[in-house]
Amino acid sequence: MPERTPPSPPQPPASRSSVLAAAFDALREGVVWADAQGRVVGANPAARRLLFAEDVTPPEETILGASINDLLRGAWEPGEDGEAQLRREERVLEVRFVRLEEGTCALLRDVTDAHLVREAARRERFLARVSDVFAETSALEAVLPRIAELAVPEVADWCAVDRVRDGALERVVIRHVDPAAEANAHEMARRWPPSLERSPKARSVIETREAYFAQEIPDAMLSHAAEDEDHLRALRALSLGSVIITPLVEADRVVALCTFASESERRFSGADVEMARELTRRAALALDNAFLTNEARDAEQRFRGLFETQMAPLILGDHAGNITDANDAFLHLVGYSREELEAGVIRWRALTPDEYVRLDDAALSELEQSGRFAPFEKEYIAKDGTRVPILLGGAHLGDGSRNILCYVLDLRTQRRLEEQRSRSQRALAEAAVAMTSARTLAEALQVITDAARAAIGAHQAITSMTRNQRWGQAITAVSLSERYAAYREYDTPPDGSGIYAMICERNETARMTQAELEAHPRWRGLGEHAAEHPPMRGWLAAPLVDRDGENLGLIQLSDKLDDEEFDASDEDLLVSLAHMASVSVETHVLLDALRAERDRATAASRVKDDFLAMLGHELRNPLAPMRTALELMDMGAPAFEDERRILRRQVDHMSRLVDDLLDISRITRGTLTMELAPVRLQDVIDRAIELASPLLEARSHHLTHDVDGDAWVKGDAHRLAQIASNLLTNAAKYTPPGGRVVVATRAQGERAILSVTDDGEGIAPELLPELFEAFVQRSRSFDRADGGLGLGLTIVRHLVEAMGGEVELKSEGLGAGTTALVSLPRIDPPPHAVSLAPRAPTVSTSLRVLVVDDNEDAAFLLQRALRRRGHEALVAYDGPSALELAATSPPDVALLDLGLPVMDGLELATRLRAAHPATLLVAVTGYGQQQDRERSAAAGFAHHLVKPIDLEGLLRLLGTHAAHSGSGSTA
Numbered sequence: 001m002p003e004r005t006p007p008s009p010p011q012p013p014a015s016r017s018s019v020l021a022a023a024f025d026a027l028r029e030g031v032v033w034a035d036a037q038g039r040v041v042g043a044n045p046a047a048r049r050l051l052f053a054e055d056v057t058p059p060e061e062t063i064l065g066a067s068i069n070d071l072l073r074g075a076w077e078p079g080e081d082g083e084a085q086l087r088r089e090e091r092v093l094e095v096r097f098v099r100l101e102e103g104t105c106a107l108l109r110d111v112t113d114a115h116l117v118r119e120a121a122r123r124e125r126f127l128a129r130v131s132d133v134f135a136e137t138s139a140l141e142a143v144l145p146r147i148a149e150l151a152v153p154e155v156a157d158w159c160a161v162d163r164v165r166d167g168a169l170e171r172v173v174i175r176h177v178d179p180a181a182e183a184n185a186h187e188m189a190r191r192w193p194p195s196l197e198r199s200p201k202a203r204s205v206i207e208t209r210e211a212y213f214a215q216e217i218p219d220a221m222l223s224h225a226a227e228d229e230d231h232l233r234a235l236r237a238l239s240l241g242s243v244i245i246t247p248l249v250e251a252d253r254v255v256a257l258c259t260f261a262s263e264s265e266r267r268f269s270g271a272d273v274e275m276a277r278e279l280t281r282r283a284a285l286a287l288d289n290a291f292l293t294n295e296a297r298d299a300e301q302r303f304r305g306l307f308e309t310q311m312a313p314l315i316l317g318d319h320a321g322n323i324t325d326a327n328d329a330f331l332h333l334v335g336y337s338r339e340e341l342e343a344g345v346i347r348w349r350a351l352t353p354d355e356y357v358r359l360d361d362a363a364l365s366e367l368e369q370s371g372r373f374a375p376f377e378k379e380y381i382a383k384d385g386t387r388v389p390i391l392l393g394g395a396h397l398g399d400g401s402r403n404i405l406c407y408v409l410d411l412r413t414q415r416r417l418e419e420q421r422s423r424s425q426r427a428l429a430e431a432a433v434a435m436t437s438a439r440t441l442a443e444a445l446q447v448i449t450d451a452a453r454a455a456i457g458a459h460q461a462i463t464s465m466t467r468n469q470r471w472g473q474a475i476t477a478v479s480l481s482e483r484y485a486a487y488r489e490y491d492t493p494p495d496g497s498g499i500y501a502m503i504c505e506r507n508e509t510a511r512m513t514q515a516e517l518e519a520h521p522r523w524r525g526l527g528e529h530a531a532e533h534p535p536m537r538g539w540l541a542a543p544l545v546d547r548d549g550e551n552l553g554l555i556q557l558s559d560k561l562d563d564e565e566f567d568a569s570d571e572d573l574l575v576s577l578a579h580m581a582s583v584s585v586e587t588h589v590l591l592d593a594l595r596a597e598r599d600r601a602t603a604a605s606r607v608k609d610d611f612l613a614m615l616g617h618e619l620r621n622p623l624a625p626m627r628t629a630l631e632l633m634d635m636g637a638p639a640f641e642d643e644r645r646i647l648r649r650q651v652d653h654m655s656r657l658v659d660d661l662l663d664i665s666r667i668t669r670g671t672l673t674m675e676l677a678p679v680r681l682q683d684v685i686d687r688a689i690e691l692a693s694p695l696l697e698a699r700s701h702h703l704t705h706d707v708d709g710d711a712w713v714k715g716d717a718h719r720l721a722q723i724a725s726n727l728l729t730n731a732a733k734y735t736p737p738g739g740r741v742v743v744a745t746r747a748q749g750e751r752a753i754l755s756v757t758d759d760g761e762g763i764a765p766e767l768l769p770e771l772f773e774a775f776v777q778r779s780r781s782f783d784r785a786d787g788g789l790g791l792g793l794t795i796v797r798h799l800v801e802a803m804g805g806e807v808e809l810k811s812e813g814l815g816a817g818t819t820a821l822v823s824l825p826r827i828d829p830p831p832h833a834v835s836l837a838p839r840a841p842t843v844s845t846s847l848r849v850l851v852v853d854d855n856e857d858a859a860f861l862l863q864r865a866l867r868r869r870g871h872e873a874l875v876a877y878d879g880p881s882a883l884e885l886a887a888t889s890p891p892d893v894a895l896l897d898l899g900l901p902v903m904d905g906l907e908l909a910t911r912l913r914a915a916h917p918a919t920l921l922v923a924v925t926g927y928g929q930q931q932d933r934e935r936s937a938a939a940g941f942a943h944h945l946v947k948p949i950d951l952e953g954l955l956r957l958l959g960t961h962a963a964h965s966g967s968g969s970t971a
Contacts, residue, residue, distance in 0.1 A: 030093075030108030034068040038104065050093055050108050072106060092116075123275060126154050130279060134286035140255060143283050147248075147258055148175040155275050156260035156268075158185070158240070162194050163256050164206060169194040172256070185238075192231045199225055205245050206254045211280075212245040213273050217261075242268035246280040250287045313408035315394075319364065321348045324403070333390075333410055335383035351380045353387065363394070367404065371396045377411065389415060420569055427455030428576055435580065441588035442476060448581040449477040452555060455577075456570045459483050459559035460534050463581065465544075466504055466553045476553070480534060483559075487534040499523050500541070504551045507543045511571050514538050535559075540566040542578035544585060552585050554578075667798045673930045674716040674802055678830040681711040681720075681745040681754055688724030689743070695732045696741065706744040711752040713824040715803040723799050726792045727756040727820045734818070735760030752826040757819040763811040771809060772797045800824070845962035848872045850891035852882040852908065853924070854900055858947075862895065862924075869955055879903025883911060890916050892965075893958060898925040898936065906939040913940040920961050924949055 024031055030047025034040050041064065045057045051071065052058055063071065072095060092115040098105040130150055137143050144161045151159035152175040162169040171189045176182035196203050201212045201221075214221070217240050226232035241262040248256040260276045262268055313330030317323045323346045331338060336346050352360055356378040363373040375393030382388055394406035431451035438444035445463045453461035459481040480488050499522040503510055517523055517539045541556035555578050560566055685707050689696075696703055713720070724743070731741045735758040742757045763771065772793050793809075800807045805824035811817065849871050853859040859875045866873040874889060876882035879900055886894070894912055898905035909921050920943075923936040928946035936944045943957060 031105065032063075032068065032071070032108065033100070033103060033105040035103040038068050040064055040066045040068050040071060041103070047106075047108050050091070050110060068104060068106065119271065123271075126150075126275075127278060127282070130282050134282055137286060140250065140287060143286055144248075144256055145173045147279060147283050148173045151175065151258075151260055151276070151279060153177045155272065155279060156244070157263045157266065158238075158259075158261035160185070160189075160194075160259045160261075161256055162202075162259070164254050167196070169196055169199075169202070169257065181238075188231075188234055192227045192234075195227075198227065202245060202257055205247050205257060209247050209249060209254060211247070211273065211277055213243070213268070215242045215267050217241065217243050239264040241266050242272075244268060244273055244276045246276055248280055248287075249284050313410065315404075315406040315408065316397075317348060317404050317406065319402055319404070323347060330408060333382070333388060333408065334380055353379055353381055363392075367394065367396065375409075380408075388412065417569065423455055427451050427573070428580070431577065431580060435584050438584070441585060441592075444584040444588060445581060446477040446479075448577055448584070449479045449555065452557060452574060452577045453479040453481070456540070456557060456566070456573055457561040457564075458540075458557040458566075459561065460487075460536075461555065461557045463544075463555045464500070464553050465585075466551050484534040499539075500554065500556070503541045503543050503554045503556075507545050507549065507551055509542045509571055509575060510539065511541075511566050511568075512539045513565055537563075538565055540570055540574055542571070542574045544578055544582045546582060546586050552582055555581060667795065672798070672802065674719060676714050676716060676803070678827060679713055679715050679717045679720055680709065680829070681713060681752060682707045682709050684717070684720045684724050684754070685743055685745060687721040688728055691721065691725035692728035692732060695729055699732055699735070699737045699739075701732055701735060701738070702740050704740065704742045706742065706746075708744075708746045710829065711745045711747045711754075712827050712829050713752045713803070713805075714827050715824065716799075719799050719803075723796050723822060724754060724756070726796050727822075730792060730820070731756050731758035731760065731818070734758070747826055748823075750826055751823045754822040754824070755819060757817065759817040762814045762816040763809060763818055764814055765811075768809055768811065772807075796822075845959070846870050846872060847892040847958055847962055848874070848889060849958070850874045850876065850882060850886060850894045850919075852876045852879070852894065852900065852905070853897040854878060855897070865951055871958065879905075879908040879911075882908060883915075886912060886916060886919075891919050893920045893922060893961060895922050895924045895954075896941075898923055898927060898932070906935060909936075909939040909941055918965075920965070922954075922957070 024044045027044055028046055030044060030050045032040060032043040032047045032051075043051075043060060043063055048058050048060065048063065051063075091110060092112045094109045094111040096107040096109075098107065133146055133150060134143065137146055144163065148159040148161050158174070158176050160174040161172045163172050171194055174182060174185045174189060176185060194202075196206075204210075205212050219236070222235045223232060226235055238261075241264045243262075244260040246258045246260075247254045248258060258276070258280050260268075260272075313333045314327045315323055315330055316325035322344070323341065326341055326346070328338075331341060334346070334351060340346060348360065349357075359376055359378055363376065366373040372395035373393065375391050377389065377391050379387045379389055389411040391409035391411055392406060394404050397403045397405050428451075431447055434447040434451070435444045438447055445465075449461045449463045453459075461479040462475060463477040465476050478488060499510075499517070499520055502522045512520065514537050517536070537559040539556065539558050541554050543554050544552035546552055555574065557566070557570075557574065560570075685705060689703065689705070728741065728743060735741060740759045742755075744753075744755050744757075746753050797807050800822055803824060805822060807820065807822045810819045810821065849866050851859050851862050851866070851873055852875075853862070854877050856877060859877065863873040863875045874885050874891065876885050879902055882894075882896075885891075894909075896905040896908055896912075900908065905923065905925065909923075912919055913921060921939075921941045922943040922945060923941045924945050924947065925932070925936075926947045928944075933944045945954065
């Protein structure tokens with residue numbers, strides 16, 4: 001309505017009385033009247049309530065003077081009479097306009113309930129039409145356009161449907177009430193295709209699967225969706241009012257977005273949103289129904305196809321025990337025809353042996369309760385009366401009927417496979433056990449070959465070893481059944497050019513029928529050896545391969561029992577046996593190499609030990625006269641005292657070196673012997689100090705000893721003294737002159753402890769674990785100032801361990817000194833102690849002593865020493881000469897070297913004992929091992945002295961003999 005100059009406030013009609021005013025105010029319908037210029041001059045309370053939708057009626061002054069056109073916008077065209085509808089919030093008002101002489105009157109009535117009824121009926125009609133349309137349409141490509149066609153104009157003025165594919169939108173259809181506007185929208189979609197990047201609301205709908213609704217489309221939303229300024233202007237020109245976006249979900253994924261929009265003068269209500277959602281939902285239901293229908297049809301077709309073509313036996317039956325249908329696999333299993341099935345001949349009870357009826361009844365009970373029964377094993381009776389082991393399971397079909405579908409698994413193959421697997425496992429286990437006892441490679445391979453033929457079931461098996469780079473094989477083991485007993489001596493190896501070589505070249509298994517074998521391009525036949533070779537029928541071969549992948553040979557079988565062909569399980573078993581054979585080959589090759597190496601090492605060790613024994617003997621021979629000469633010099637004038645002391649020290653040192661060499665030889669040979677008896681460690685320490693005192697005194701060491709007199713052990717007294725003196729000697733050697741050395745013994749629980757501690761140069765930590773090894777020394781300097789062979793601690797360890805003890809060295813490092821600890825089992829003190837150095841009383845009795853030694857210097861000096869002590873000494877250099885002297889001058893004592901020329905000392909002793917039984921026989925020799933002592937004792941020797949002998953000890957021995965035998969004469 002055009003603007004006019006507002007008049008002065010209108011006055012109520014003159015005819016309006018107070019009664020009339022009260023009547024207007026009481027009306028339920030609203031009345032609004034305006035003057036000729038369209039200005040509101042009055043409105044009753046009902047009108048004010050309907051227009052403003054407030055619980056409290058606003059005063060009339062709030063609308064007086066307002067434009068009636070603005071007040072009733074959207075419901076009345078100016079200058080026209082008639083009825084229209086006006087929406088106020090959730091209300092629908094019916095408006096009737098009346099032209100009066102003085103202006104316009106509008107009558108308002110609330111028709112919301114009637115409107116809702118009409119709208120509900122309209123929606124039901126629309127949704128029924130929707131369902132009818134989608135019932136005829138099932139494919140997604142057909143459903144999407146129909147959504148837009150149905151939506152316009154019933155739901156919206158605009159509707160666009162976009163396909164969601166690979167994270168992008170593809171416009172499918174757009175509809176509008178105005179064809180021209182629709183064409184414009186198509187052109188816009190072509191120029192500016194829809195984009196998820198420019199439409200965050202659309203992305204949100206896809207992610208949340210919830211509809212989006214905006215009653216007013218803000219300009220910012222258009223700006224975000226626009227690709228450029230032209231696009232923005234085109235969007236604004238559409239004059240859109242409200243928008244709804246709904247997702248179309250199929251198979252649990254969003255496949256399309258449906259966008260509904262209104263013109264600017266229209267606004268969507270909640271009912272419109274629900275209508276849009278319902279339209280989309282019914283489209284989705286149409287898709288799901290079509291999918292389920294297709295699935296059901298396909299499932300039925302698949303079921304019938306599977307049922308008819310299934311290789312596994314299947315049965316359809318009922319609770320009465322009738323078999324209503326079965327596939328060919330089941331009929332084949334029980335031996336009946338389809339005609340017999342259709343005639344009702346086959347019934348469950350007739351197929352089931354009596355002992356399985358109880359299991360069938362239990363299965364039916366389970367079926368009644370849960371709709372299925374767990375598989376169980378039973379047997380069927382076939383038409384020919386044989387029993388077939390099966391596994392039976394079943395369930396209700398689930399189609400509302402009580403039909404039962406049962407599946408049957410024929411267990412005959414499984415049982416056969418289980419038996420074969422069990423046989424294979426037994427064969428592998430037996431072969432493994434037998435191989436462990438095989439002493440040679442040939443025996444091991446024969447075990448494998450026999451096992452392969454027996455386990456797989458073949459008439460012939462051969463194992464061959466690769467012998468050259470042309471893959472020729474040397475036949476190592478042959479196993480043939482009685483059928484081919486005549487060929488058991490066949491041993492002609494292949495030449496390496498045929499199919500056997502292929503296995504070795506490729507290190508691959510082969511399994512062939514006889515036809516496949518003869519058709520193979522590498523098959524060369526048996527050639528000139530055909531008459532000697534057992535005939536072949538089928539072939540199975542597996543290579544022998546070492547851990548580096550190099551071929552060792554092959555194992556092959558032919559002619560399976562019962563005229564069957566080799567199968568995959570046979571191949572698997574042969575591969576396992578071939579692997580065992582390969583390991584055996586490598587093991588025996590390694591063992592052969594180790595045995596050869598051991599034999600070489602043993603031979604070398606024997607040569608070494610023999611050399612050490614011979615060396616000790618040969619070194620003792622020159623040492624004997626040297627020591628005797630020194631002792632003779634001590635008996636004479638005191639001239640050259642310093643020189644004699646030096647010579648004596650060096651002779652003693654060399655004697656210890658020789659003793660160490662011989663001890664280590666005995667240890668390595670295992671010939672070291674012990675004479676175990678109760679020994680007090682105090683006596684051991686006393687003897688050790690006596691032995692080591694020359695070196696301790698020479699280096700001016702201060703020796704302290706702390707000895708527990710109650711510490712007793714069971715051991716070899718002289719070897720214990722050797723242990724203690726070795727440790728004292730080491731302490732003296734590796735402690736600078738003037739140092740402190742402490743030797744101690746103590747009882748500690750069940751152990752007796754002997755310790756030697758010094759404040760010397762100490763031991764580097766990395767050297768501690770090595771010092772008990774042979775030939776290892778603390779210092780490896782070139783000056784060799786400390787001397788020795790590095791055998792002392794090795795001998796100590798072996799001696800201690802031989803007596804059940806342990807020994808260890810402790811040192812905090814270089815310059816921190818060293819402690820040697822020996823721990824031995826402790827015993828209670830015995831009633832009598834062992835004396836380490838028994839000394840016979842010195843008697844002045846002269847004996848006739850016969851000295852026999854092929855070393856003239858040693859014999860001369862020993863004769864001279866004896867004479868100086870008042871004995872009559874005779875000398876011979878060989879056995880015959882000694883016998884002649886003894887015949888003319890029978891000796892009281894004979895000192896015999898064992899290694900004599902012409903006649904050895906053992907034979908000489910035998911003859912002297914026969915001729916002169918009273919003569920005391922004493923062996924004086926460089927051979928000091930146990931077997932040497934045993935041989936001398938067997939020949940009649942009473943004593944066995946090892947060169948260089950201790951002259952004082954020999955003189956004590958002679959004195960003891962004179963005192964006990966009464967031989968000789970008083971000097």
